[in-house]
Amino acid sequence: MRKFLGIALALTMVASACGGSAPGGSDSAALAPSKDVTPAATITWWHAMSGVNGDALNKIVAGFNSSQSKIKVETVFQGNYDDLLAKLNTAIASNAAPALVQVYDIGQRYMYDSAQVVPMQAFIDRDKFDTKDFEPAVINYYKYQDKLQSMPFNASTPMLYYNKDAFKEVGLDPAKPPVTFTEIADAAKKLTKKDASGTTVRFGFGPSIYGWLFEQLMATSGQLYADNGNGRDNRATKVVYNNAAGKAILDWWKAGVDGGYFFNPGIDNDGAANAFNAQKTAMYIESTARLRGHITTVAGKFDIGTGLYPRPDSKPKEGGNIIGGASLYIMKSRPPAEQQAAWEFVKYAMTPAVQGQWQSDTGYYPIVKAAYDTGPSKEWSTKYPQFLTAITAIRDSPQNRMTNGAVIGVMPQARMRVNKMIESVLLGQATSQAALDAAVTEMNAAIDKYNKANP
Amino acid sequence: MSVRLVLTYALLVVGSIIVAFPLLIALSYSLMSESEIATFPPPLLTTRPTLNNYADVLDTIPIGRYLLNSFIVSTAVVAGQLITASLAAYAFSFLVFRGRQALFFVFLSTLMIPWEATIIPNYMTIRTIGWLDTYQGLAVPFMATAFGTFLLRQAFLQIPRELWDAARIDGASSFRFLVSTVIPLSRPILGTVAIYGFLSTYNQYFWPLLITNQTLMRTTQVGIAQLRFEETLRFGLVMAGVVMVAVPTLALLVLGQRQLVRGLTAGAVKG
Numbered sequence: 001m002r003k004f005l006g007i008a009l010a011l012t013m014v015a016s017a018c019g020g021s022a023p024g025g026s027d028s029a030a031l032a033p034s035k036d037v038t039p040a041a042t043i044t045w046w047h048a049m050s051g052v053n054g055d056a057l058n059k060i061v062a063g064f065n066s067s068q069s070k071i072k073v074e075t076v077f078q079g080n081y082d083d084l085l086a087k088l089n090t091a092i093a094s095n096a097a098p099a100l101v102q103v104y105d106i107g108q109r110y111m112y113d114s115a116q117v118v119p120m121q122a123f124i125d126r127d128k129f130d131t132k133d134f135e136p137a138v139i140n141y142y143k144y145q146d147k148l149q150s151m152p153f154n155a156s157t158p159m160l161y162y163n164k165d166a167f168k169e170v171g172l173d174p175a176k177p178p179v180t181f182t183e184i185a186d187a188a189k190k191l192t193k194k195d196a197s198g199t200t201v202r203f204g205f206g207p208s209i210y211g212w213l214f215e216q217l218m219a220t221s222g223q224l225y226a227d228n229g230n231g232r233d234n235r236a237t238k239v240v241y242n243n244a245a246g247k248a249i250l251d252w253w254k255a256g257v258d259g260g261y262f263f264n265p266g267i268d269n270d271g272a273a274n275a276f277n278a279q280k281t282a283m284y285i286e287s288t289a290r291l292r293g294h295i296t297t298v299a300g301k302f303d304i305g306t307g308l309y310p311r312p313d314s315k316p317k318e319g320g321n322i323i324g325g326a327s328l329y330i331m332k333s334r335p336p337a338e339q340q341a342a343w344e345f346v347k348y349a350m351t352p353a354v355q356g357q358w359q360s361d362t363g364y365y366p367i368v369k370a371a372y373d374t375g376p377s378k379e380w381s382t383k384y385p386q387f388l389t390a391i392t393a394i395r396d397s398p399q400n401r402m403t404n405g406a407v408i409g410v411m412p413q414a415r416m417r418v419n420k421m422i423e424s425v426l427l428g429q430a431t432s433q434a435a436l437d438a439a440v441t442e443m444n445a446a447i448d449k450y451n452k453a454n455p
Numbered sequence: 456m457s458v459r460l461v462l463t464y465a466l467l468v469v470g471s472i473i474v475a476f477p478l479l480i481a482l483s484y485s486l487m488s489e490s491e492i493a494t495f496p497p498p499l500l501t502t503r504p505t506l507n508n509y510a511d512v513l514d515t516i517p518i519g520r521y522l523l524n525s526f527i528v529s530t531a532v533v534a535g536q537l538i539t540a541s542l543a544a545y546a547f548s549f550l551v552f553r554g555r556q557a558l559f560f561v562f563l564s565t566l567m568i569p570w571e572a573t574i575i576p577n578y579m580t581i582r583t584i585g586w587l588d589t590y591q592g593l594a595v596p597f598m599a600t601a602f603g604t605f606l607l608r609q610a611f612l613q614i615p616r617e618l619w620d621a622a623r624i625d626g627a628s629s630f631r632f633l634v635s636t637v638i639p640l641s642r643p644i645l646g647t648v649a650i651y652g653f654l655s656t657y658n659q660y661f662w663p664l665l666i667t668n669q670t671l672m673r674t675t676q677v678g679i680a681q682l683r684f685e686e687t688l689r690f691g692l693v694m695a696g697v698v699m700v701a702v703p704t705l706a707l708l709v710l711g712q713r714q715l716v717r718g719l720t721a722g723a724v725k726g
Binding site: 050273298 | 489493494495497515574575579582587661664665668669670680681682683684688689
């Protein structure tokens with residue numbers, strides 16, 4: 001079912017995003033309702049946060065509802081990110097969309113092309129809302145042609161997780177995690193352990209086959225993923241990762257798996273995380289948002305260290321990490337009063353106190369820098385010092401088109417295609433260059449089709 | 456003879472372990488703590504069983520309400536399907552009217568339309584009637600089934616024509632014949648249609664997600680999705696939820712198994 005949804009989503013995206021010119025003209029403030037519109041009494045917010053994160057989200061809403069008496073926000077959980085977007089798609093067709101929606105990072109171009117969104121920049125310009133204190137890497141991710149389309153809400157970034165006890169055991173310095181491809185391969189060889197019968201009981205490194213990780217490796221290599229400035233100066237027409245940098249990533253990965261010191265969990269993020277928890281792998285790369293889960297599950301059985309995300313040996317200075325997560329969109333189909341109310345809520349959610357609490361409840365990092373000075377955030381950093389790596393990684397990343405990350409209308413599909421590409425190389429079904437070329441050709445055709453359907 | 460018997464049973468035991476393995480491992484994991492699941496190699500049985508996962512499920516989602524909702528909706532769908540399918544199948548097998556064959560094929564051809572293609576129109580209809588967030592919105596779109604009608608028609612055709620003639624001579628109406636003769640004779644196949652309808656409704660995910668916005672109107676499968684966190688998967692928690700949701704369907708299967716097996720093989724010999 002999930003797979004079906006993915007495909008259906010990709011198809012319906014092509015089919016139904018037609019019509020209407022995209023927003024974001026020269027005078028963007030005019031797109032927002034006028035300042036004197038009275039906010040609606042009730043608005044609905046669709047989100048995809050379950051469990052602990054869902055509770056944290058509802059806590060923000062409860063705080064907002066009790067902080068004033070004019071507006072009441074109601075939240076509705078709509079399944080995971082893919083389900084939510086599929087549902088939104090259906091609702092847009094019959095004019096039943098809510099005022100505020102949380103959409104994942106890779107739904108950005110689709111939301112823009114749907115022409116159903118009031119760009120966040122319109123409200124920002126209208127109210128001269130100050131975004132100086134916002135984390136640049138986060139806010140830049142949600143900009144198209146330098147205009148903010150949605151308000152970042154939950155942000156994360158990938159980093160290296162490693163087992164400090166295993167490092168000590170084989171004589172590696174647990175305070176100095178490897179960073180470059182060669183350093184990681186060397187450390188992984190040392191960390192790999194075999195039993196008497198020659199079976200590997202611990203692999204050095206075990207990343208999941210996950211398109212997002214490949215996107216990040218392209219970014220730390222200082223390379224574009226798609227043309228037209230990763231689709232940020234203008235709509236992307238091609239993906240361009242079939243170059244030397246892309247090949248170097250795949251060759252490094254493949255050599256590790258073939259050499260028996262990288263573990264291949266398959267296309268399975270949870271599997272990779274569990275292998276690390278079970279000490280079957282000593283290092284792996286994943287989102288910062290998983291940190292808390294790791295610490296809880298490992299429960300002191302070994303010391304978890306975190307380090308910078310892998311990059312080529314040359315450490316390109318224009319390379320860095322892209323953020324991931326989701327953002328909030330205000331929908332155009334709702335009456336101005338509701339849009340106004342949604343904006344009031346967004347402003348509340350961006351206050352340092354709320355952001356600090358959100359960080360400590362979830363493990364996403366704050367979007368507003370001032371949040372780090374709040375009590376809950378400080379407590380969190382003391383409890384999970386490993387988290388600071390993520391902040392450093394994103395602060396140290398230079399801000400350019402490479403590290404802003406790619407936006408493509410068919411991004412969910414692109415990510416799945418990269419999964420297939422990596423898998424075919426690791427399983428020896430194709431050489432790295434052939435796999436890259438095949439994926440690029442196929443994706444370019446899909447992008448072309450999408451662009452033609454959304455003129 | 457007895458060697459053969461032992462061998463047969465040994466084979467059956469191995470086979471049933473393989474078939475039941477996913478269920479048994481779900482049960483076993485639901486009783487494990489998260490750090491125990493994370494050990495390598497993964498243990499098959501817990502050494503320290505805990506009910507924490509079940510408590511967490513109850514804390515996270517209103518599972519009782521979800522089970523009730525799923526049960527109400529599935530039962531309503533089964534009742535609706537049995538009524539509409541048996542009436543339609545009766546017409547297609549006993550009544551003679553112009554264009555019967557053509558109409559039947561049109562009926563069958565709807566089997567070729569994937570349900571997904573009709574999601575948006577159905578959604579708009581339900582929304583226009585104002586049935587979002589209601590039991591009727593969840594159930595009514597599934598109350599007619601081409602597959603069930605087809606199955607019942609094939610079964611009804613097996614009923615000797617002489618019974619129909621006899622009933623007519625005794626002055627029974629079509630409805631009387633259906634209720635007093637056809638339905639009692641077709642119990643196995645009706646059971647099959649009922650179980651199939653119940654399970655497929657019970658397992659629905661996208662439709663309930665689509666048309667409900669209130670927590671209290673949601674169904675079990677949406678509830679399970681709520682246990683899957685975006686960033687960390689807690690196997691124990693999800694498995695506990697799965698076990699709680701699977702118990703009613705398993706109970707139904709055990710109770711209805713006899714009917715189901717008979718229903719599936721009915722007519723298998725005669726073709």
